[in-house]
Amino acid sequence: MDFQYSTRTQELMQRLIAFQEREVDPREEPYQRELLTRSNPWVVLPVIEELKDKAKAEGLWNLFLPDERYGAGLSNVEYGPLAERMGRSQITPEICNCNAPDTGNMEVLVQFGSPEQRDEWLTPLLDGSIRSAFCMTEPDVASSDATNMQATAVLDGDEVVINGRKWWSTGIGHPNCKVLIFMGLTDPKADRYHQHSMVLVPIDTPGVKVERMLETMGFLDAPGGHGEVTFTGVRLPATAIIGGPGQAFEIAQARLGPGRVHHCMRLIGLAELALELACRRASERVAFGRPLAKLGGNRERIADARIAIDQARLLVLHAAWLIDNKSPEMYGAISQIKVAVPNMAQRVVDMAMQLHGGAGLSNDFPLAAAWTAARALRLADGPDEVHRGVIAKLELERSRKALRSWRSGPGR
Ligand SMILES: Cc1cc2nc3c(=O)[nH]c(=O)nc-3n(C[C@H](O)[C@H](O)[C@H](O)COP(=O)(O)OP(=O)(O)OC[C@H]3O[C@@H](n4cnc5c(N)ncnc54)[C@H](O)[C@@H]3O)c2cc1C
Numbered sequence: 001m002d003f004q005y006s007t008r009t010q011e012l013m014q015r016l017i018a019f020q021e022r023e024v025d026p027r028e029e030p031y032q033r034e035l036l037t038r039s040n041p042w043v044v045l046p047v048i049e050e051l052k053d054k055a056k057a058e059g060l061w062n063l064f065l066p067d068e069r070y071g072a073g074l075s076n077v078e079y080g081p082l083a084e085r086m087g088r089s090q091i092t093p094e095i096c097n098c099n100a101p102d103t104g105n106m107e108v109l110v111q112f113g114s115p116e117q118r119d120e121w122l123t124p125l126l127d128g129s130i131r132s133a134f135c136m137t138e139p140d141v142a143s144s145d146a147t148n149m150q151a152t153a154v155l156d157g158d159e160v161v162i163n164g165r166k167w168w169s170t171g172i173g174h175p176n177c178k179v180l181i182f183m184g185l186t187d188p189k190a191d192r193y194h195q196h197s198m199v200l201v202p203i204d205t206p207g208v209k210v211e212r213m214l215e216t217m218g219f220l221d222a223p224g225g226h227g228e229v230t231f232t233g234v235r236l237p238a239t240a241i242i243g244g245p246g247q248a249f250e251i252a253q254a255r256l257g258p259g260r261v262h263h264c265m266r267l268i269g270l271a272e273l274a275l276e277l278a279c280r281r282a283s284e285r286v287a288f289g290r291p292l293a294k295l296g297g298n299r300e301r302i303a304d305a306r307i308a309i310d311q312a313r314l315l316v317l318h319a320a321w322l323i324d325n326k327s328p329e330m331y332g333a334i335s336q337i338k339v340a341v342p343n344m345a346q347r348v349v350d351m352a353m354q355l356h357g358g359a360g361l362s363n364d365f366p367l368a369a370a371w372t373a374a375r376a377l378r379l380a381d382g383p384d385e386v387h388r389g390v391i392a393k394l395e396l397e398r399s400r401k402a403l404r405s406w407r408s409g410p411g412r
Pocket residue numbers: 101133134135136137138141142143144145167168169170171216226376379380381382383385386389
């Protein structure tokens with residue numbers, strides 16, 4: 001077992017850290033402040049495009065894509081640490097074209113898109129000139145069970161007709177969001193996992209309407225945000241269906257595996273930042289005549305945070321390794337990280353907020369936004385309970401198999 005990062009990861013990491021320190025860090029705080037003062041925050045400020053050009057020129061672009069024809073050609077294990085580093089910042093993922101949901105949507109197009117779909121949508125997404133959203137969740141049904149989706153994508157001759165209401169469509173508020181991946185019911189008579197299709201919907205198609213932008217615990221997450229959107233009699237050529245009718249579940253599975261590793265590694269980066277801020281605050285601020293670090297159980301809290309972050313990182317990199325090696329064990333591992341990491345990050349950030357006192361809950365520090373991001377990821381990509389259900393199911397199956405083989409063993 002070799003815990004050292006690959007030479008490519010080490011080389012890219014050096015470049016990424018230098019880029020973040022030189023270009024991103026000095027601009028991030030003023031950027032966030034300016035966005036907060038805007039009455040219309042659904043804008044791309046020039047600094048973002050400027051930084052995107054620089055990241056592209058430095059080869060820090062599309063690092064998430066394992067397919068060398070389109071991206072950096074890194075394995076999930078190699079990309080994970082870079083995602084962690086990007087996760088310290090709210091803007092670096094977009095600046096390096098490694099932000100959700102575009103990453104997942106690009107992966108879908110690489111794996112399942114037709115040559116025409118790739119030309120039309122993948123090329124500009126890879127170039128960073130447009131952005132996208134993923135529309136699965138619906139306000140009217142429990143969407144943690146994806147077989148519940150009621151919105152429809154019905155074939156009518158050589159067209160597909162779309163109707164329904166979606167919400168929590170991340171990224172839909174971005175001025176450059178041009179295409180949506182919509183999941184809808186095509187054939188209610190097919191088996192449970194072949195009823196739904198995924199369709200590429202240009203956002204300006206007649207019948208598509210963004211009804212409102214939602215707040216996540218008070219944060220708009222502009223300029224991408226999360227929207228509620230209606231689809232009323234939206235007509236598209238049937239060639240807009242990805243993969244083919246009824247393929248939505250197969251595509252969703254493929255989309256979510258690496259995406260969960262990316263999310264989790266970015267959250268680990270955020271937890272690292274929170275711990276760093278906590279240590280700084282605890283060392284510099286004095287109460288009752290002593291630095292906060294020497295009061296109460298604060299040293300233990302800091303130690304526990306370090307242990308929790310390092311444990312989580314090992315779990316995620318192991319899941320990434322299982323994905324890279326196409327091991328059947330990856331399914332349980334992906335569910336495990338999806339439960340473990342957001343809960344860990346939420347606890348670590350909460351500890352850092354507490355050490356900051358009132359300041360920790362203000363927007364003067366990135367902690368309130370970090371806590372919200374961790375909390376949201378206990379729901380986005382499926383609630384904790386659903387993932388625990390998968391882990392328990394696999395564990396019980398394993399136990400049943402072991403019992404069966406013991407019972408059929410020699411002498412019994
Ligand atoms: C910030 C954010 C961004 C998001 N981005 C997107 C996006 O880009 N695209 C998109 O389509 N969706 C997105 N979502 C939606 C997210 O994926 C759903 O909210 C999630 O899948 C849960 O669906 P639901 O809200 O309908 O909850 P429900 O399905 O109604 O579930 C509610 C609760 O029921 C309980 N529950 C459900 N199933 C079980 C179970 N098996 N065992 C025990 N308890 C259970 C859990 O406590 C669960 O939280 C986002 C959500 C957030 C908060």
